[in-house]
Amino acid sequence: MSVRLQRESFDIGAELKALRGDNCDIGAVVSFTGSVRGTVGGGDLLSMTLEHYPGMTESELRLIEDEALKRWSLEASLIIHRYGTLEPGEDIVLVATASPHRAEAFEAAQFIMDYLKSRAPFWKNETLRDGKSGWVDAREGDKSAEERWKTS
Amino acid sequence: MSVRLQRESFDIGAELKALRGDNCDIGAVVSFTGSVRGTVGGGDLLSMTLEHYPGMTESELRLIEDEALKRWSLEASLIIHRYGTLEPGEDIVLVATASPHRAEAFEAAQFIMDYLKSRAPFWKNETLRDGKSGWVDAREGDKSAEERWKTS
Amino acid sequence: MLDQPMTPNSRNCKILYFAWVREKMGRGSEEIEIPSSVLTVGDLIFFLKSKGGEYALALENESVIRVALDQAHASRETKLGQPREIALFPPVTGG
Amino acid sequence: MLDQPMTPNSRNCKILYFAWVREKMGRGSEEIEIPSSVLTVGDLIFFLKSKGGEYALALENESVIRVALDQAHASRETKLGQPREIALFPPVTGG
Numbered sequence: 001m002s003v004r005l006q007r008e009s010f011d012i013g014a015e016l017k018a019l020r021g022d023n024c025d026i027g028a029v030v031s032f033t034g035s036v037r038g039t040v041g042g043g044d045l046l047s048m049t050l051e052h053y054p055g056m057t058e059s060e061l062r063l064i065e066d067e068a069l070k071r072w073s074l075e076a077s078l079i080i081h082r083y084g085t086l087e088p089g090e091d092i093v094l095v096a097t098a099s100p101h102r103a104e105a106f107e108a109a110q111f112i113m114d115y116l117k118s119r120a121p122f123w124k125n126e127t128l129r130d131g132k133s134g135w136v137d138a139r140e141g142d143k144s145a146e147e148r149w150k151t152s
Numbered sequence: 153m154s155v156r157l158q159r160e161s162f163d164i165g166a167e168l169k170a171l172r173g174d175n176c177d178i179g180a181v182v183s184f185t186g187s188v189r190g191t192v193g194g195g196d197l198l199s200m201t202l203e204h205y206p207g208m209t210e211s212e213l214r215l216i217e218d219e220a221l222k223r224w225s226l227e228a229s230l231i232i233h234r235y236g237t238l239e240p241g242e243d244i245v246l247v248a249t250a251s252p253h254r255a256e257a258f259e260a261a262q263f264i265m266d267y268l269k270s271r272a273p274f275w276k277n278e279t280l281r282d283g284k285s286g287w288v289d290a291r292e293g294d295k296s297a298e299e300r301w302k303t304s
Numbered sequence: 305m306l307d308q309p310m311t312p313n314s315r316n317c318k319i320l321y322f323a324w325v326r327e328k329m330g331r332g333s334e335e336i337e338i339p340s341s342v343l344t345v346g347d348l349i350f351f352l353k354s355k356g357g358e359y360a361l362a363l364e365n366e367s368v369i370r371v372a373l374d375q376a377h378a379s380r381e382t383k384l385g386q387p388r389e390i391a392l393f394p395p396v397t398g399g
Numbered sequence: 400m401l402d403q404p405m406t407p408n409s410r411n412c413k414i415l416y417f418a419w420v421r422e423k424m425g426r427g428s429e430e431i432e433i434p435s436s437v438l439t440v441g442d443l444i445f446f447l448k449s450k451g452g453e454y455a456l457a458l459e460n461e462s463v464i465r466v467a468l469d470q471a472h473a474s475r476e477t478k479l480g481q482p483r484e485i486a487l488f489p490p491v492t493g494g
Contacts, residue, residue: 013164031182102184
């Protein structure tokens with residue numbers, strides 16, 4: 001039940017430990033970490049800069065988390081997303097979910113990532129080693145990944 | 153591409169860091185941690201003892217990992233399972249998968265857990281605070297969770 | 305007062321631009337007076353595009369442009385209302 | 400040699416028991432001579448159960464008993480062959 005937007009990196013081990021706390025009803029914790037890859041469509045990456053929409057980003061992440069909490073009975077959840085300039089190998093996002101049994105934690109983490117990818121107002125700009133730079137195009141798969149969660 | 157069976161606890165943060173190494177093709181890491189809950193069907197838990205089948209356990213875990221590597225193109229994977237006597241809040245199992253994009257890491261981690269739950273030869277014996285003890289029954293859902301991965 | 309031209313529902317709004325929409329616009333935000341004829345988000349895009357220049361350039365590929373009203377996602381059919389803040393941006397690519 | 404009773408394919412196997420099967424058997428392993436008439440895993444269960452005593456007790460609810468041959472899962476129809484090691488156990492509950 002926590003959303004953070006930050007420039008700094010995060011410590012996954014410490015975050016998962018804090019998420020769990022001393023809640024002994026938690027039997028399953030799922031984490032997703034997204035990180036900057038070294039090779040992208042256009043070539044070798046020097047760095048990636050994440051622009052975002054201050055204000056809307058936080059509220060959109062909270063909406064996504066609220067929706068996950070409505071759909072699955074989670075004991076705890078966490079979304080951390082970074083912004084600013086990151087290098088290959090650096091972490092971008094951490095999503096973690098905790099529940100009594102594994103199915104709910106897995107589904108909720110996937111749901112949060114799918115929604116985040118198509119709704120949270122972040123934009124990636126890649127700078128390649130050869131000096132070129134450009135905005136990353138949205139992946140077609142991300143829209144369809146979001147759509148599988150639609151309830152009628 | 154690593155399977156470990158051990159009595160000792162593990163450090164999730166350190167394990168995920170080692171899994172990633174300096175592989176810059178990894179864009180997504182999914183982890184699942186299973187832990188001992190404090191309240192079970194029969195009451196408050198004092199401890200849980202995991203019996204296993206030495207030899208078969210390791211080979212079965214390796215088979216499961218191999219099958220995951222065949223089905224999804226993973227950059228790295230890890231299965232750690234503990235045995236012996238554990239207390240509420242202690243971790244039992246860690247499964248982690250790494251891939252360029254998130255869908256594969258998520259699916260492979262779920263697959264490994266579903267297979268592990270119905271194929272790895274571990275048996276849980278619970279000791280309750282009131283002194284009673286008994287073997288945990290297999291959950292019906294675990295068999296059906298495995299079956300959704302069947303290829304025809 | 306009755307002598308003044310009445311434009312009921314004409315309103316001044318802050319518009320924000322992000323990513324390549326911001327780059328093509330050459331600025332991150334501005335105040336714009338939106339005429340009363342603009343009723344929906346779709347109308348707004350049409351209105352802005354018709355201003356030409358950097359607007360026409362930034363909104364050239366208008367089907368990919370996303371719009372948020374007061375920091376909430378809006379579709380083309382969403383009624384514009386009286387937002388304090390409008391944002392135009394490309395499809396998001398975080399995560 | 401021809402005077403000795405021939406039981407071709409009768410074989411001595413190590414059988415392991417786990418969890419409550421082990422508890423009901425009162426031991427974790429033993430050597431058992433398996434007669435030639437036992438061709439499949441299903442036959443083996445039937446043979447063991449027919450020995451009565453702790454075998455009948457441990458295998459009472461036989462449909463839930465799982466069997467591994469040389470550390471690999473086997474179904475009731477699996478041919479027994481000449482395994483070095485057979486294991487009987489309840490459904491697994493790890494993870």
